[in-house]
Amino acid sequence: MNQSPIGIFDSGIGGLTGVKAIQAALPFERIIYFGDTARVPYGPKSQVTIRKYASDDTAMLMRYQPKIIIVACNTVSALALDVVEKSCGNVPVTGVLKAGARLAAEGTRNNRIGVIGTQATVSSNAYGLAINQLNPDIEVISQACPLFVPLAEEGFIDHPATKLIAAQYLAEITKEGIDTLVLGCTHYPILRKVIEETVGPDIRIIDSAEAVAFRTRELLTQSGLLTSSMKASAPHLLVSDLPQKFSMLYQLFMDSEMPDVELVDV
Numbered sequence: 001m002n003q004s005p006i007g008i009f010d011s012g013i014g015g016l017t018g019v020k021a022i023q024a025a026l027p028f029e030r031i032i033y034f035g036d037t038a039r040v041p042y043g044p045k046s047q048v049t050i051r052k053y054a055s056d057d058t059a060m061l062m063r064y065q066p067k068i069i070i071v072a073c074n075t076v077s078a079l080a081l082d083v084v085e086k087s088c089g090n091v092p093v094t095g096v097l098k099a100g101a102r103l104a105a106e107g108t109r110n111n112r113i114g115v116i117g118t119q120a121t122v123s124s125n126a127y128g129l130a131i132n133q134l135n136p137d138i139e140v141i142s143q144a145c146p147l148f149v150p151l152a153e154e155g156f157i158d159h160p161a162t163k164l165i166a167a168q169y170l171a172e173i174t175k176e177g178i179d180t181l182v183l184g185c186t187h188y189p190i191l192r193k194v195i196e197e198t199v200g201p202d203i204r205i206i207d208s209a210e211a212v213a214f215r216t217r218e219l220l221t222q223s224g225l226l227t228s229s230m231k232a233s234a235p236h237l238l239v240s241d242l243p244q245k246f247s248m249l250y251q252l253f254m255d256s257e258m259p260d261v262e263l264v265d266v
């Protein structure tokens with residue numbers, strides 16, 4: 001079991017921010033990544049559809065017998081974590097949302113936290129609930145930023161269009177006196193530079209993908225499931241459409257060679 005891979009999934013390339021964080025925290029673990037590129041974006045879809053996708057994504061990863069499943073998608077973490085848990089028997093599951101909420105709740109000093117995410121995540125108020133469960137005195141202000149997902153998928157990391165849209169989306173939330181801003185969608189850290197410049201230096205950014213990497217290390221350590229390997233290996237990458245495009249974006253975000261990407265049927 002210890003040598004089994006860590007399974008990670010997202011609707012598309014967003015979960016690569018999780019892969020990067022896992023590689024930094026646990027460099028010798030094998031990773032199997034699934035990006036559901038045929039059906040991205042999840043954020044504007046209904047709960048019924050998102051729950052169906054979550055079940056399919058989990059079944060896909062289960063074929064590779066992972067020792068843990070990381071839901072590197074806030075939208076699935078917000079609306080369908082129970083579906084993932086049910087679909088994978090006794091394999092442990094951890095999602096980005098709880099990890100991000102915990103880091104934010106521990107980090108705020110003025111008890112005012114901003115959360116940006118997909119329409120589905122924001123409408124579910126899952127961050128508000130998770131943060132208030134940890135500390136009921138914290139005020140959570142949320143804003144959906146749906147155009148950030150296609151901008152990230154297009155590789156518009158530092159593009160004038162991204163800056164314009166960020167200024168529009170973040171104008172109100174930055175006037176709310178928040179000291180912490182949660183990137184409550186794993187696609188958003190790809191645009192982190194622009195988001196940071198837009199909100200200014202006084203607001204601390206929380207990356208939910210980084211938060212889940214700490215949590216994964218904790219879980220694997222507690223359950224004695226850390227690998228004994230001392231050799232790093234490249235992640236096994238699976239997508240449901242356009243492997244070539246994924247490979248190019250991977251190279252761009254991960255600063256690596258163009259990897260092999262396998263096309264799979266969900």
Ligand code: DGL
Binds near residue numbers: 015074118184185
């Ligand atoms: N990256 C995902 C999230 O964290 C989903 C984005 C989308 O497909 O809309 O919410």
